[in-house]
Amino acid sequence: MTSLDTPPLAIVEENIPNARRRWRGERTTRIRGVRAGTWVYIGLGVVAASAIFPYYWSFLIGSGTASTINDPNMSWIPGGNFIANALSVVNDSAVNFWVALWNSIFSSTVIAASVVVFSTLAGWAFAKLRFRGRGWLLAFIVATLAVPTQLGVVPLYILFADLGWTGNIGAIIIPALTSAFGVFWMTQYLSQSVPDELIEAARVDGASMIRTFWTIGVVAARPAAAMLFLFTFVGAWNNFFWPFIVLDRQSPTLPVALSLLQSNYFVDYSIVLAGVLLATIPLLILFAFAGKQLVNGIMAGAVKG
């Protein structure tokens, strides 16, 4: 069960900070040295505005009252009820907001950390070690990327129901502990960023395999590992289908709690949208600090023509 919807195919190292630099450094400014025209900025401004607008809209409704949404002459200036609405989300016993927040933080962190560890280990082996079955095992991993989540949910549900784990946060952590995409990502990165001579030199010096992995592999993998962590974290945080199936009202994650919010207050959109914004704030904070890395990660993972 990969938590990322669209895995990029290959890694291009110049988009990864600290990766070896190539000759392309200055090319962008040369031929198109002419600064972009005003229309480019207008276009980008429109795109940025439409990216921000839904956030603003949810604040606008979320800071109003139950009747705001029905008001035909609604003001574009936020009302003063956001904190009150947010509090009624937080204090709603049916939503279990704090439990959901903790579940989301805990599960996403554990999932992302585990995916990074296992992917780095396996990626190192696939990228730099020679062993029988390497080629087809890797091909097999890549092939599983096309398998939809839905194919596993029925037996997993039966399994976890058997164990009495439905409603338990473990039921969403365990199936997500590994990621085929993660292994592929680390393999791509490590095979491009670590020269074979470096490993040979370490071997000649008498370093064991685990020492080579630790001193060369882990150190080299750090930038790609950071991005994999970010992507897995965001994916796990926003994941809905499986948590919605296996978790219950007592112990939801944030997206599941949001879905409960709608069934509770289907008329009071001011509370629903206050809850939406409240549940999005943690990821907005993450984005403020790591958005640049997220951008680099996406661009690094693209296929180039």
Place this chain on the structure above:
Amino acid sequence: MSRWDLKLSPYLYISPFFLLFAIVGLFPIAFTAVISFQEWDLVRNSGEFVGFDQYIWILGQPQFWTALRNTFSIFLLSSVPQLILALFIAAMLDRNIRAKTFWRMSVLLPFVMAPVAVALIFSNMFGDNHGLVNGILTDLGLNPIPWHKDPFWSHIAIATMVNFRWTGYNALILLAAMQAVPREYYEAATVDGANAFRQFWSITLPSLRPTLIFVIITATIGGLQIFDEPRMFDNTGEGGPAQQWLTITLYLYNIGWGEFNFGRAAALAWILFLIILAIGLINLLITRRVVRDEGGRGEIAPRRRKGIRR
């Protein structure tokens, strides 16, 4: 000792992944196939073999065909405009702009919002009576649109949610591919007097082909599994009173966890997988053709070079 280390280590490194993957990835896939041939008994927690009955049942349901149609409709309505928009955004970001990081980040902002949250905000905006969009339409003197009644318009609304979240993401992937196009091509074209649009059409777009195909494939796999947005489009989650926006995964959820019929849900899961596989193969065939075209790019390039001399 050292030789053992050399032989054994690779397997030690990949074994944690494969062990876990076998338990939570491979075993469920195989077991889904087994369950799909059974009438699953929830109380005894075991099944009775019924052959292809579950598959036949699913294929005989009008809801299944409605869901299939809806899934493809929403997928097309989201992926086509999304890709076109993403191309234009990428082309703008590829210009020599100030504050590159700022623009790239603002384009990616929707990506961090959970699909459930996106769905809640947009189903509010697309409210039939007091929604923002219908409010604007009536202000302009137009008729309000029945976003939740009409199948087509409900698909548009759901596709808009998908587009909001993924356009910027795809734009960044396309931007990365654009930046890999050798700048000499543009130099030559500029010398030739080709304008920006012509350069985009004749140089950028052909170079993006492999990336475009990759984006199309991933959008297809994701699009055929769409669940969050249609589930949250109203508060019942049934896909609309007349299944206007019922999708395959939503249907699977309703069979599996609404009616608790796991045999049928498993059969539907396999049908969905086979559909994705079929489309994947079609994609592969197209990719092969395009790759052959890519090989022919060598013929196009000299022609371009000749163009400079002219």
